[in-house]
Amino acid sequence: MITGIPTFTELLENPSLASLYTSIRRSGTATGPELVETATVSKKTVYGYLHKLEQAGLISTVNDGVGTARYTAEEFELTLMVRETEVSITPELIEVIAQKNEYPAIERVLNDHGIVTFALAYDLITAHSEGDVTIRQIASLTDLSSGTAYDLVEALYSILDLGDDESSPATYTPADFDDDEGDLLEGLTDN
Known part of the structure; x- marks a missing residue:
């Protein structure tokens, strides 16, 4: 107790x-x-x-x-109901919170949106790793920006070792694209 x-x-x-x-x-x-x-x-x-x-x-x-x-x-589970949304606070969630100083996205969501939003995002990211929701849906359901939702997905995938290499969120930089390959939009409209 x-x-x-x-x-x-x-x-x-x-x-x-x-x-x-x-x-x-x-x-x-x-x-x-x-x-x-x-x-x-x-x-x-x-x-x-x-x-x-x-x-x-x-x-x-x-x-x-x-x-x-x-x-x-001691194991525990605390279930909170806020505005018809049920979230659970568990030792696994505490394990993620313990690393908030190492992952700015975790601290940002906790500080700006609170524990209920963070716990909901945690549950949704677990569902994302199983292919049940998209990052856009996570952002919409938690009222996080798409960028913050993506950063949080990346952090939790890293901490919890979720998914495999194919389902991990991918990050692209301008260096990933070759300028000589032409305009992507032009290539798509040609097809």
Whole structure:
């Protein structure tokens, strides 16, 4: 049972806290010293986060009799209904949020549109990887610009290793086109 809504909210906003939770979840169990070694925050902050996460019911202590406390992450799913749109906040979504400092599109969507829009986009991008929706539909359904939707699709494909090489979004630059090949529009109208 999650008891600390303020901590849960901080988990959605604080990539360091989200990263700590994600590290525990990925490893199955972890000790404080193990987490301190891999964390990007101070030892004091790691232990403060561990206490906060444990008090909120997001992690628990596993007694293995060795003396050093081992922590395990609790699974959860929080379903929100906003304007007839249902979105789920899950540990997988937290894993993506933990990387928002590395992917500007994630931070931009969270800051400009909020967690509900981000969670909806996450679900739609998962559907995109399965061929169920297009990037244009993602943009339309989330009220994101096409460019922002595309950037977010690229970020989530990278983080979650979605799709295969053929279904990954492609990016083109002017260097990809040869000036000697003629006008693309002219070539299309000739056919």
